[in-house]
Structures are given as structure tokens and as C-alpha cells.
Amino acid sequence: MATSASLAQAPTAAAPDAAELRGVAQALFAPVPTAVAEVRGEAITAEQVELGKWLFFDPRLSRSHVISCNTCHNVATGGADNVPTSIGHGWQKGPRNSPTVLNAVFNIAQFWDGRAADLKEQAKGPVQASVEMNNTPDRVEATLRSMPAYVAAFGRAFPRERDPVNFENMARALEAFETTLTTPDSRFDRFLAGADSLDAEELRGLSLFVEKGCIACHAGVNLGGQAYYPFGVVERPGADVLPPGDKGRFAVTQTASDEYVFRAAPLRNVALTAPYFHSGQVWDLRQAVAIMGSAQLGHELNAAEVESITRFLHTLTGNQPRVANPVLPASTAATPRPE
Amino acid sequence: MATSASLAQAPTAAAPDAAELRGVAQALFAPVPTAVAEVRGEAITAEQVELGKWLFFDPRLSRSHVISCNTCHNVATGGADNVPTSIGHGWQKGPRNSPTVLNAVFNIAQFWDGRAADLKEQAKGPVQASVEMNNTPDRVEATLRSMPAYVAAFGRAFPRERDPVNFENMARALEAFETTLTTPDSRFDRFLAGADSLDAEELRGLSLFVEKGCIACHAGVNLGGQAYYPFGVVERPGADVLPPGDKGRFAVTQTASDEYVFRAAPLRNVALTAPYFHSGQVWDLRQAVAIMGSAQLGHELNAAEVESITRFLHTLTGNQPRVANPVLPASTAATPRPE
Numbered sequence: 196m197a198t199s200a201s202l203a204q205a206p207t208a209a210a211p212d213a214a215e216l217r218g219v220a221q222a223l224f225a226p227v228p229t230a231v232a233e234v235r236g237e238a239i240t241a242e243q244v245e246l247g248k249w250l251f252f253d254p255r256l257s258r259s260h261v262i263s264c265n266t267c268h269n270v271a272t273g274g275a276d277n278v279p280t281s282i283g284h285g286w287q288k289g290p291r292n293s294p295t296v297l298n299a300v301f302n303i304a305q306f307w308d309g310r311a312a313d314l315k316e317q318a319k320g321p322v323q324a325s326v327e328m329n330n331t332p333d334r335v336e337a338t339l340r341s342m343p344a345y346v347a348a349f350g351r352a353f354p355r356e357r358d359p360v361n362f363e364n365m366a367r368a369l370e371a372f373e374t375t376l377t378t379p380d381s382r383f384d385r386f387l388a389g390a391d392s393l394d395a396e397e398l399r400g401l402s403l404f405v406e407k408g409c410i411a412c413h414a415g416v417n418l419g420g421q422a423y424y425p426f427g428v429v430e431r432p433g434a435d436v437l438p439p440g441d442k443g444r445f446a447v448t449q450t451a452s453d454e455y456v457f458r459a460a461p462l463r464n465v466a467l468t469a470p471y472f473h474s475g476q477v478w479d480l481r482q483a484v485a486i487m488g489s490a491q492l493g494h495e496l497n498a499a500e501v502e503s504i505t506r507f508l509h510t511l512t513g514n515q516p517r518v519a520n521p522v523l524p525a526s527t528a529a530t531p532r533p534e
Numbered sequence: 535m536a537t538s539a540s541l542a543q544a545p546t547a548a549a550p551d552a553a554e555l556r557g558v559a560q561a562l563f564a565p566v567p568t569a570v571a572e573v574r575g576e577a578i579t580a581e582q583v584e585l586g587k588w589l590f591f592d593p594r595l596s597r598s599h600v601i602s603c604n605t606c607h608n609v610a611t612g613g614a615d616n617v618p619t620s621i622g623h624g625w626q627k628g629p630r631n632s633p634t635v636l637n638a639v640f641n642i643a644q645f646w647d648g649r650a651a652d653l654k655e656q657a658k659g660p661v662q663a664s665v666e667m668n669n670t671p672d673r674v675e676a677t678l679r680s681m682p683a684y685v686a687a688f689g690r691a692f693p694r695e696r697d698p699v700n701f702e703n704m705a706r707a708l709e710a711f712e713t714t715l716t717t718p719d720s721r722f723d724r725f726l727a728g729a730d731s732l733d734a735e736e737l738r739g740l741s742l743f744v745e746k747g748c749i750a751c752h753a754g755v756n757l758g759g760q761a762y763y764p765f766g767v768v769e770r771p772g773a774d775v776l777p778p779g780d781k782g783r784f785a786v787t788q789t790a791s792d793e794y795v796f797r798a799a800p801l802r803n804v805a806l807t808a809p810y811f812h813s814g815q816v817w818d819l820r821q822a823v824a825i826m827g828s829a830q831l832g833h834e835l836n837a838a839e840v841e842s843i844t845r846f847l848h849t850l851t852g853n854q855p856r857v858a859n860p861v862l863p864a865s866t867a868a869t870p871r872p873e
Contacts, residue, residue, distance in 0.1 A: 252610050261621050266600070271591050271862045278872045282600050286625035467864045479867060515861040522854040523610045525806045528818060533617045 210395040211402040217386065219405055225416045226384035227463065227513055231300055231374040234313065239371045242351040247372025249348065249521045250365055255338050257328035259284055260533035264369065267321070268296035270518045273467030274376060279475030283321075284329035290441060292475030297516070298463045300374045302420035307473045308444040309423060309458045314370035319362065332362035337531055339365065344524035378464055378513030386510070393510055400507025403500055408492050412459035418511065420461035426472075427455060429493035432486055435476050443473070466509045481505045549734040550741040556725065558744055564755045565723035566802065566852055570639055570713040573652065578710045581690040586711025588687065588860045589704055594677050596667035598623055599872035603708065606660070607635035609857045612806030613715060618814030622660075623668035629780060631814030636855070637802045639713045641759035646812045647783040648762060648797045653709035658701065671701035676870055678704065683863035717803055717852030725849070732849055739846025742839055747831050751798035757850065759800030765811075766794060768832035771825055774815050782812070805848045820844045 233239060250256060254263040267281040268274050274297035276282075281289040291307050299305065305317035321327040322335060339345045340360050352368055353359035383401075385392040393401065404410065413419040423444055426437055437455065444456040457473055470476060471483040484504050488496035496504070572578060589595060593602040606620040607613050613636035615621075620628040630646050638644065644656035660666040661674060678684045679699050691707055692698035722740075724731040732740065743749060752758040762783055765776055776794065783795040796812055809815060810822040823843050827835035835843070 254608070254611070254615075259621065260617050261605070261615065266605075269593070271859050272593070273864065276593075276600065277865060278599050282598065469865065478871065517858055517861070519856055519858045520610050522856070525612065526616060526808065532817065 211398050213386075213391065213393070213398055216398060216402055216405075217389070220401060221387055223405065223410050223414045224383075224387060224418060226387050227298055227301070227377050227379045227381070227416060229377065229379045231377070234300070234315070234370060234374060239374055240352065242348070243353075243368050243371035244375055245372075245521075246348045246352040247368035247370070248518070249345070249523055250369050251372050252521055253523055255526065255530070255533075256322050256330060256335060256365075257284065258330045258334070258534050259328075262328050264296075264318075264321070267293040267327070270296075270376065270516055273297065273464050273515075274299075275468045277469060279470050281327065283327040284325065287326040289324075289326050291473045292470065295461075295464060295468050296373055297376050297378050298417055298461065298513075299420075300370075300377070301416045302458070302461055303422065304458065307457050308447050310447045314373050315366045318366040318369040318373075322365075334531055335362055335365060336360060337529075341527050341529035341531070342524040343527075376516050376518075378515055381463070381513035382510040383507075384513065393507075396503055397507050397510050400503035400505070403496075403504050404507055407488065407494055407496070407500075407504075409487070409504070412491070413462050417461035417463050419459040421459065423453070423456045423458055424491070425454070425456050427490045430490050431455075432490050436472055436474055436486060438474055441473065462508060462511055464512050464515075466512050480508060484508070550737050552725075552730065552732070552737055555737060555741055555744075556728070559740060560726055562744065562749050562753045563722075563726060563757060565726050566637055566640070566716050566718045566720070566755060568716065568718045570716070573639070573654070573709060573713060578713055579691065581687070582692075582707050582710035583714055584711075584860075585687045585691040586707035586709070587857070588684070588862055589708050590711050591860055592862055594865065594869070594872075595661055595669060595674060595704075596623065597669045597673070597873050598667075601667050603635075603657075603660070606632040606666070609635075609715065609855055612636065612803050612854075613638075614807045616808060618809050620666065622666040623664065626665040628663075628665050630812045631809065634800075634803060634807050635712055636715050636717050637756055637800065638759075639709075639716070640755045641797070641800055642761065643797065646796050647786050649786045653712050654705045657705040657708040657712075661704075673870055674701055674704060675699060676868075680866050680868035680870070681863040682866075715855050715857075717854055720802070720852035721849040722846075723852065732846075735842055736846050736849050739842035739844070742835075742843050743846055746827065746833055746835070746839075746843075748826070748843070751830070752801055756800035756802050758798040760798065762792070762795050762797055763830070764793075764795050766829045769829050770794075771829050775811055775813055775825060777813055780812065801847060801850055803851050803854075805851050819847060823847070 231239065251264045254260050256263065262283060267276045269276055274295035276293050280291055281293045283289055294307065300314060303309070305311040305314060306320070311317035311320060322330050323332070339349070346360055349359040349364060353364050382392040412422065412424050415421050426432070426443065431437060442454045444453040466480060469480065470478045471480065477483045477486065481501050484501050485496055488494045570578065590603045593599050595602060601622060606615045608615055613634035615632050619630055620632045622628055633646065639653060642648070644650040644653060645659070650656035650659060661669050662671070678688070685699055688698040688703060692703050721731040751761065751763050754760050765771070765782065770776060781793045783792040805819060808819065809817045810819065816822045816825065820840050823840050824835055827833045
């Protein structure tokens with residue numbers, strides 16, 4: 196490819212020392228755990244995970260009976276839908292790019308503006324949003340109660356509750372299932388664990404990622420997803436990438452300093468989740484890296500630097516979850532009809 | 535339920551002799567095979583099935599990148615979408631109810647009007663239909679060729695071909711995967727094999743199904759799907775159930791005697807695939823049975839008869855296929871963007 200060729204001719208920095216870089220990386224990042232045992236101090240049970248899987252794949256959570264959680268957070272395609280903004284009820288387009296569900300449990304809060312504290316709260320949003328699944332809690336509960344197999348599954352998942360089939364427990368079960376959607380064992384995580392799993396260019400990319408300051412926002416398990424920052428700290432991108440009508444976290448906090456503030460994107464599996472940014476208008480990961488350099492860091496990264504960082508980002512792709520499709524309970528005469 | 539109560543009070547016929555009925559049934563029907571070894575005399579390979587699974591779940595076969603085969607033929611919900619008519623590109627509604635993909639390989643031809651000779655031909659239809667996936671063969675081929683993992687998978691699936699990534703082979707692979715979507719071991723099939731797996735009422739339903747003449751159209755492995763019949767042989771149903779604008783097989787053959795002629799619906803897993811008929815306007819299987827009685831047989835079936843036949847139809851639900859979601863190749867810079 197042209198970029199590789201020009202890179203080979205460019206005067207390159209000496210390859211970073213892998214051992215030294217590993218020490219730095221271990222202080223900044225952490226590997227993706229294979230399992231999450233609890234949320235909010237409560238153990239996650241196998242019965243909750245199984246129920247959550249049913250719900251995640253059930254299009255009857257939507258008013259149309261056509262859209263499931265998996266429609267926009269597709270486990271087959273990096274946990275997202277890979278379109279600029281999701282298509283919902285009536286073919287309406289949502290306002291922002293669908294974030295990946297993979298490793299989402301490790302984010303400090305959910306949505307681009309962090310308006311949901313956790314996956315449980317997040318799960319309630321798209322089900323009700325008129326441009327997404329366009330449903331109501333009452334209608335969802337009536338749907339779930341209409342099927343004896345769902346009633347039994349809620350009973351198994353929440354055995355100490357008298358009336359377990361409710362919207363809150365739908366959200367808890369979805370969260371439980373989503374905690375299983377982690378992607379351990381990326382090449383980067385193997386590097387963190389001591390393996391020689393990155394090549395010289397990827398190491399150079401990691402080194403640049405540290406030195407140029409990307410780590411200011413993109414650190415921790417998810418290399419991001421931990422705090423909020425203005426998009427365009429140094430230089431505001433064009434209106435295509437940063438549409439003036441979407442003021443980000445300002446809508447949550449109503450604080451002037453939160454205008455155009457978003458949660459730093461988590462970068463795990465970022466090579467699988469184009470297009471990029473909340474606006475979903477950038478398809479090329481290299482271009483996204485370059486925009487971040489100029490907008491957030493005030494660095495005009497050169498082509499070789501962009502390429503190295505991009506190559507490093509590809510090492511963040513972990514083992515994708517293998518999810519068997521559930522066999523869902525059949526609707527009954529009492530199930531609300533699609534609208 | 536009210537129907538059961540009234541049934542208990544009704545003067546019921548003596549329970550049919552199970553052994554005798556089994557003999558009759560064995561002559562009319564056949565169990566669902568667990569596997570299909572070949573199509574059109576060619577062996578199906580594991581590599582074709584695996585590629586077909588990728589394709590079946592890949593929303594990038596659609597122009598929008600949002601609709602996959604599984605959207606309307608959902609393996610989690612009886613192999614269909616359980617809405618009156620499918621929702622496709624731009625939220626357009628299709629003209630007919632989506633038939634189940636489960637056991638579809640055993641039908642004589644595909645679609646309600648049999649216009650596709652087999653699943654390979656069928657697979658090409660929805661991908662191109664403007665109200666469904668709205669794509670073109672050229673664009674599909676460009677999409678598949680843009681991803682090295684797809685190119686390799688086509689090479690494995692069609693190893694003797696020089697240029698295996700093409701629309702025809704997409705259809706062949708989809709067909710190969712779909713031949714695995716069979717539902718063996720229903721209670722009815724266990725009865726055919728000699729087990730006492732049907733209760734007295736289900737046996738009565740089977741007996742009525744034979745005696746009343748349902749078997750004229752609904753026989754063989756799929757209890758239907760083998761030939762074409764006018765809808766409304768004896769009495770034409772209302773325009774809601776039989777819309778005058780849809781003349782069925784007439785559109786295929788341009789023969790006057792084919793007006794309102796449709797392929798007899800296959801009845802395997804029929805309890806999972808409401809709503810019923812090509813128009814998808816009947817939600818209650820009992821009502822569908824009653825309509826068939828009057829429209830096709832000229833029998834006004836009484837409530838007890840309808841209930842018995844309906845109970846029998848529930849025994850046609852077999853083991854649903856357990857399908858693991860594939861992990862799909864990531865799009866590349868060369869992948870056509872969603873539109």
C-alpha cells in the first residue's frame with residue numbers, strides 16, 4: 196500500500212525498547228478481563244446472563260418487532276452497526292454513532308455523553324427512544340408477561356422477587372449478558388502480559404501513542420471511556436465531524452463548560468467499529484487518528500506517525516465473543532402486536 | 535382456557551387408535567431428516583455451510599448495511615420475522631408474509647408463488663428487491679471482494695473455481711447454510727417413529743387432519759410446500775385475508791387458472807410463525823385452521839375440531855437449530871459504504 200511504501204522510505208526513529216515500553220504500558224493500561232463477576236457489588240448469575248441473551252436478541256422489545264439490541268450492537272460486527280448513525284423505528288436516523296457493546300462494562304458511564312451511569316440504565320434508553328425501538332415500559336412488560344417461558348426465565352434470574360417480570364429487571368438482565376461481551380487476549384494484551392506479540396512498527400505506534408499524549412484521554416482497560424473532554428481542545432474540526440447542533444454533555448449537565456464535551460471513545464476493537472466519532476462521518480482510522488492529533492493535541496502528525504499509531508490500534512482487537520443465537524419463546528395471543 | 539372447557543363438555547368422538555393412525559400417517563408424511571447431504575446432486579461441504587452462515591448474518595448484503603437474511607428469517611423466532619409483511623429498505627413493507635427458512639429445503643420450490651426453483655435462486659431475490667435489501671449483484675460482489683477473509687472463505691467453499699467470489703456462489707453458500715436449518719425430532723416425528731408422544735386430543739387432531747382432507751395439500755415431510763392450489767377453492771375469504779391485488783402464481787405463469795393460486799404452506803413449526811397466510815393478517819392459528827376448513831374444504835369445522843387440529847399442529851414444532859453468530863470480517867477502505 197502507498198502508505199507503507201512511503202513509510203519504508205521515511206527516516207524512522209529507532210525501534211523502541213520493548214521491555215521499557217512494556218513497563219510504561221503496564222502503568223497506563225490494563226488487559227481486558229475474561230469475565231466480570233459482579234456489578235454494583237451484586238453477583239451476576241448464569242440465569243441472568245441467559246435471560247439477558249434472550250432479551251438482547253429479541254426484536255419484540257421494539258414496537259415494530261423488527262429491531263433488537265443486536266441490530267445496532269451487532270456481536271457479529273464488533274458490537275456496533277458500522278453505519279454513521281443507527282437506523283431505528285420508521286427508518287429514522289439516530290443523532291449519534293452507535294457505540295460498541297463490547298467491553299462497554301469497563302466504561303465509567305454509558306452513551307457518548309455519559310448520561311447513563313451503567314449498562315442497566317443504558318439498556319432502558321434505546322428501548323424507549325422514539326427514533327430507536329420506540330417502545331414503552333408498560334408495553335415491554337406486557338410483551339414479556341405474555342410468554343410463560345419468559346415469566347419462568349425472569350423467575351430463575353431473580354428468584355427472590357415476588358413479581359420479577361418488570362422493565363427494571365429487563366435492564367438488569369441485559370446488563371448481565373453484556374458483561375459477558377468482553378474481548379480478552381488481544382495482541383496488545385499479550386504484549387502487556389510479557390509476550391513479543393507486537394512488531395517494530397506497532398511498538399513505534401504505542402510509543403507515539405504515549406509520547407504524543409493520546410494517553411491523556413485514552414488509558415485504562417478500554418484505552419478511553421473513563422472521562423469527558425471537549426472535542427476540539429486545540430482546534431475545532433469541521434462541522435461534518437463536529438456538527439454544531441450536538442453539544443454533547445452540555446445536554447446532560449447544562450453547564451457551559453460542557454459544550455461539545457464527550458466521553459473519550461474507548462479504543463478496544465476500534466479497527467472493527469468504523470465509522471468514527473459521535474457523528475460517524477470518518478471512515479478511515481488513519482484520518483480519525485490525524486483529526487485527534489490536530490483537534491485534541493495540536494500536533495500535525497505526519498503520515499508515518501499516523502500509520503504507526505493506526506497499526507498499534509489494530510493490536511487492540513481481541514477475541515470476539517462467540518454468542519449462540521437463543522431460541523426465543525413464541526408469542527401468544529396476549530402478546531402486543533407489532534405496530 | 536375457554537376453548538378447553540367447552541371442549542371437555544362437548545360430545546367427543548372416541549379417541550382414535552394410535553397404532554392404526556400411525557400407519558396412515560406413515561403413508562402420508564415423513565419425518566424431518568437431521569441433515570441434507572446434497573443439493574441438485576452436488577455434495578454440500580462444511581466450508582460452504584460456514585461461508586453461508588457468514589452471509590446469512592451479514593447486514594452488508596443490503597444496501598443500507600442494516601438488513602441481513604436473518605432480519606426476516608430469524609433463526610431465533612421460528613425462521614421468520616413474525617410480522618404481517620416484512621419491513622425492508624427505507625421501512626418499506628413487502629407484499630407478502632415472510633416464509634420460514636426452517637426446513638425450506640424440503641419445499642418443491644421457494645416463495646409463496648414458487649417462482650424460485652430452489653433456495654439458491656430464492657437467495658438472489660431479497661438481496662435485489664428494492665423493498666427488501668435493495669442491493670445489486672455488482673455491489674454485493676464488490677462488497678465481498680473488499681474483504682480478504684471473505685475472498686479466502688469463497689476460495690475454501692469453491693476450491694475448483696478460478697474466480698469464486700460472485701453472486702451465484704453467494705447464493706450457493708446461502709443455500710448450503712440453509713440446508714442445515716432443519717427441525718427434526720418433533721413430537722409428531724417421534725410418533726411417526728413409534729413413540730407414544732401424542733396425547734388423545736392431538737391424535738384426534740391428526741385424525742381430523744386426515745379425514746377432513748387437509749392432507750390433500752398438506753402432506754409429505756413438510757406437511758405442505760409441495761404443490762400449488764387456489765386459495766378459496768370452495769369459498770373465497772375476505773379481502774383482508776385474500777387481497778384482490780395479489781393474484782399469486784398468476785404473476786409467474788400468466789395463466790388464468792393460476793389466479794389466487796399459492797404454494798400450500800408448509801406446516802412444520804407453524805405454531806412459531808404467526809401471523810398466517812401470504813397476507814399475514816391472521817394471528818390465531820385456530821382462526822387459520824377454521825378459514826382453511828371453509829375456504830378450501832367447504833367444512834365449517836366446529837370449535838372442538840378446530841381446537842384438536844390446532845393442538846395437533848403444535849406437535850409439528852421440532853428441535854430448533856442452534857446457530858452460533860459468526861464473527862464477520864471487518865469492512866475495508868474498498869467496501870462500498872452503506873446508502
